[in-house]
Amino acid sequence: MPSHLFAERSAQPPGRDTVDSLISQTRRLRGDVDAVRRDAIVDEDDPQVRWQRALCDLAVHQLDDLGTHLGQLKDGLPPFDQGAEVPDDALPPETGSLLSRVGTAEWNLLTDQVRWSDELQQIFGRPVESGPMSLDELPSMVFAEDQSLLTSMVTDCLIDGKPIDGEFRIVRSDGRVRTLHMTGEPVLDADGCTASMWAVLRDVSELRRTQRAVRESRDTLARKQHVDRTERRIATELQEAVLPSWRDSGEGPASLDTAGHCLAAADSALIGANWFDAVELPDGGVVLSVGDITGSGVTTTSTMAMLLGALRGMALAGVRPGALLGHLNQLLDASAQPALGSALCCHFDPATRTLQWAQAGSPAPLLFRDGSGRVLTPPAGMLLGATSGAEYEQAEARLRSGDLLVFHTDGLTRGADAREGSRADRFFALASRFTVARAAQDCVRSIVEEFGESEPGDDACVMAARVR
Structure with missing residues (x-):
């Protein structure tokens, strides 16, 4: 309440037109902020959404107070006597x-x-x-x-x-x-x-409550982002640890020139669980595989590492591709962390240049020969972990010296046309570059340049193997 010592000071109220204009601006801004607040209601479990909503609530609260102040300024003093009830x-x-x-x-x-x-x-x-x-x-x-x-x-x-x-x-x-x-x-x-x-x-109880909600939501978001960054780093290190050592040196099986690469999704907060692998057997044969486990993060990458370890062990034990995928299916089905996965497994015999292969929901291999490419006809096989006791058929193909095989997970072409032929068109367009490529690494580099520009919506991997 102003002191009587200041009673002689006079103040000229602002013009009604000016106040009306400010009130109109405040109302429009309040409506715009309220619209943003309604749009922010997407997933209340998302800390970023809660933080955005809390900030909007705080802005609306402040604008409501501003509007009321301006209304009082426009109306002037209330018509009540100071001493009247x-x-x-x-x-x-x-x-x-x-x-x-x-x-x-x-x-x-x-x-x-x-x-x-x-x-x-x-x-x-x-x-x-x-x-x-x-x-x-x-x-x-x-x-x-x-x-x-x-x-x-x-x-x-x-x-x-x-x-x-x-x-x-x-x-x-x-x-x-x-x-x-x-x-x-x-x-x-x-x-x-x-x-x-x-x-x-x-x-200011409601104002402080809203400000606390903003701080708490911001802190929750910061903690979530820190956890996501940490989990991505651990998952990346785990994936790098289990991928084949020859991916960096360029050395691979004696009978095949192999190279591979994993592509990270541009819009993914966590790394997925894709793999590529080539294991040389004691008899000179080679088991090649690519695969992907649904999900992302450390748990999914751990599941991928478990499957890849089992695959390598069974490959060295002489288990053929169809039976090998059957065992992987049972292993994933019995896992404490149920998941689905796609995989492709091949056995190459360098003596006869015969390729035996089986697939579990994975894109079929692409065979490039004499400057052109084609998709190998896939045998029957369902996703790993989809059902217990699933069986996987085997297919066979005869290869020649200089043939190039390209394997990839479906994340690389998920945004493309669903028809298998259309998915492979972008690969076939690279056939001329594959023909003049000196090594499998050059072929993989051409694929990464082509598909890396499209920013795949999912993590993916690609592997190339050329018959020496």
């Missing part, structure tokens, strides 16, 4: 407009008179007839942890003439906890001594 139906609801959240008080130190506005009585949950509270009584409703802060603010104001600006919490008689922001100044007499103190108290 305000009818209950003329006051806004307690949790409604800004008017019900702002109250004024003045404590006269010379006469011990205390004046509270009806709104302040309402904020404290006190009926008007109970009267205002003195400075000595006020701490009785304040949180014990905040009483020293309130005492310090009041003392600094009364003794040192410092303005008040701080917050404290109160517990109303109905048990509700409210957070109040208090601003005020000392009123000096003619001798420069403090005669009284006036203050404006605002209920």
